[in-house]
Amino acid sequence: MSPDNLIDPFIVYWDINSSRHSDDVIFNICDELIKRKIFVLNLRDLSNPVSATVCGILDKLAGSNIKIRLTVNHDSLEKPMIRNLLERRISLFTETDSVEKFLSVPGNIIGNVSFSLNKKNFHEIPAVISFCIKNRIKELEFPIQRAEEGEIFYPAHSEVDQLAHALKEIPLELLKLTVHDPFLWKVFFTREHLEGMGCNGANTMIYIADNLDVTPCPLLPVTLGNLCSEALKEIFSSVKRRQIRKELIAPPYECRECAIVDNCKGGCRGRAYILLETFDRKDPACCFYC
Amino acid sequence: MKIFRNPDVMWREEDEYKSRAYEGLEKGEDVEKIGTSVLYLNGMMLSLNILGTEIWKRCEGSMLDEIVSELAGIFDVEPIVLKKDAEAFIAELKEKGYVRYG
Numbered sequence: 001m002s003p004d005n006l007i008d009p010f011i012v013y014w015d016i017n018s019s020r021h022s023d024d025v026i027f028n029i030c031d032e033l034i035k036r037k038i039f040v041l042n043l044r045d046l047s048n049p050v051s052a053t054v055c056g057i058l059d060k061l062a063g064s065n066i067k068i069r070l071t072v073n074h075d076s077l078e079k080p081m082i083r084n085l086l087e088r089r090i091s092l093f094t095e096t097d098s099v100e101k102f103l104s105v106p107g108n109i110i111g112n113v114s115f116s117l118n119k120k121n122f123h124e125i126p127a128v129i130s131f132c133i134k135n136r137i138k139e140l141e142f143p144i145q146r147a148e149e150g151e152i153f154y155p156a157h158s159e160v161d162q163l164a165h166a167l168k169e170i171p172l173e174l175l176k177l178t179v180h181d182p183f184l185w186k187v188f189f190t191r192e193h194l195e196g197m198g199c200n201g202a203n204t205m206i207y208i209a210d211n212l213d214v215t216p217c218p219l220l221p222v223t224l225g226n227l228c229s230e231a232l233k234e235i236f237s238s239v240k241r242r243q244i245r246k247e248l249i250a251p252p253y254e255c256r257e258c259a260i261v262d263n264c265k266g267g268c269r270g271r272a273y274i275l276l277e278t279f280d281r282k283d284p285a286c287c288f289y290c
Numbered sequence: 291m292k293i294f295r296n297p298d299v300m301w302r303e304e305d306e307y308k309s310r311a312y313e314g315l316e317k318g319e320d321v322e323k324i325g326t327s328v329l330y331l332n333g334m335m336l337s338l339n340i341l342g343t344e345i346w347k348r349c350e351g352s353m354l355d356e357i358v359s360e361l362a363g364i365f366d367v368e369p370i371v372l373k374k375d376a377e378a379f380i381a382e383l384k385e386k387g388y389v390r391y392g
Contacts, residue, residue: 001307001325003337010300010330039300039330067300178333204335 004203004249008236010039011205013218015146016053017046021212025228026053029208030060032232040067044143046095048076050085058088071095071114071143074102086111093141099124102131112139118153126166133174141178145271147221148209152274154181154285163187182267183285198265199248202241206232216244220270253280292392293349293357293380299388301329303343311340315365331388341365345376349389354380 001007012033033041041061045054050072061068070085074096085092092111096102097118115121115128125142132140145152155163164187172188179188201216202224208214212227214235222244225235235241251266266272267283275284307326314321325337327346338346344364348357358373365372383389 001304001328001337003325003328003335006328007304007306010302010328037302039302204330 005242005245006203008036008038008233009202009204009206010037011042012038012040012208013042013044013144013205014057014208015044015210015218016051016057017210021053021228023056025212026056027060029212029227029232030057033066034061034064036232038066040069042069042071044071044095046071046073046076048073050076050081055084058090062088067091069093071141091139093139095143097121099127099131102128112141113137114141114143117142117145118151122153122155122159122163125163126170129167129170129172129175129177133171137175139176139178142180142184144180144218146218147215147270147274152219152271154183154271157287160184160187160287181285182264183283183287198251199269201248201270202236202244203248206236216241216248217270219268220273222273247279252282254282258282292351292353294351294390294392295346295349296331296388296390299329299331301327301346303327308340308343315340329388331386334386336386336388341375342379345379346383346388349380349383351392 043054043057045051054070058068058070068088068090070090071093072085072095074094093114094111095114095116097116098121099115102113113128113132115125117125129140131137160183167187177188179185199217201220203216205217206214206224207216207218207220208227213223214225214227214232215221215223224238224241224244227235248269251261252269252272255261255264255266264286267286269279269283271285272281272283273279304326307324311321311324311326314324322339322341324339326340327338327343329336329338329346341361344361345357348360352360354373354377358369358376361372361376362369367375380389384391
């Protein structure tokens with residue numbers, strides 16, 4: 001086994017919005033997640049109210065060793081549902097893209113916070129972090145963008161610099177932060193966290209879309225198979241998956257002479273693929289040698 | 291000093307590669323580079339070979355000497371060498387936060 005080519009993924013992202021799949025299909029997937037010894041299941045359901053499918057998955061996986069992180073829409077939390085979710089042994093995240101919603105009803109924040117970044121709210125990051133610290137929120141995540149959710153956002157270099165400056169005043173150690181964007185990492189974490197990290201799409205992680213298509217990552221829309229008709233094991237051992245790993249392990253051709261390519265491995269390969277339609281170009285968010 | 295796994299570490303053995311490594315071991319092959327388990331902590335992944343995995347599995351409150359004594363029955367290595375390797379490996383796990391001493 002090579003760390004760059006695992007037999008099974010161990011992190012699964014699964015979005016459930018308007019899905020109307022039969023219980024059998026959903027439960028078969030759950031059984032396979034257990035069998036494949038998945039570590040973390042990141043469930044995300046932004047529908048209002050939270051769907052019965054999610055509750056079914058939580059019931060099915062209760063008692064398994066899978067660590068579940070459930071992200072729901074901040075607006076969809078009703079008291080009975082909050083109570084129901086909090087009674088389960090899961091990490092609950094409420095997602096929003098506006099700090100105003102949190103600031104207007106701070107007592108209403110339940111669990112952890114998922115703050116979906118976009119062009120309009122990037123400057124709100126320091127306020128969101130300060131809010132979370134003040135309200136003793138345990139974890140703040142900046143979720144991976146979804147390829148199907150429209151405009152792909154990444155900050156300008158000047159915005160990243162401004163953020164780094166603003167964060168100097170904030171005690172980040174008081175909050176657990178999850179940052180997926182490789183070029184935002186360096187603002188929050190020390191350099192050694194970046195050493196040797198590269199794209200882990202279709203390796204440690206996979207993404208299951210609402211229609212049960214399986215892709216390497218939420219931000220890399222290359223379909224490897226569909227769980228309505230194939231098992232996860234088949235998809236993960238397929239030629240297509242091996243080919244995509246080969247593409248992702250090799251840094252982009254455009255980065256071949258870059259001094260830091262061994263560290264960043266080409267940044268977010270999904271973002272580059274979506275925006276430039278090739279694996280040969282560097283991540284547009286790269287701020288090295290610009 | 292007892293050695294304990296960090297309960298926050300998620301890990302699994304890769305059965306297919308574990309079988310392959312044990313088969314190779316019986317044939318006297320070099321199986322050092324075959325990863326038989328994967329550990330995950332705070333976004334970082336660690337792949338362990340068969341010796342590393344067997345040490346890791348025993349970090350449940352055992353002392354170093356106890357671990358080495360058990361492994362001496364499995365691996366055809368001089369106990370002194372095994373102890374030195376195990377000690378260095380556990381120190382590395384400690385440094386990375388995967389185990390703690392109690």
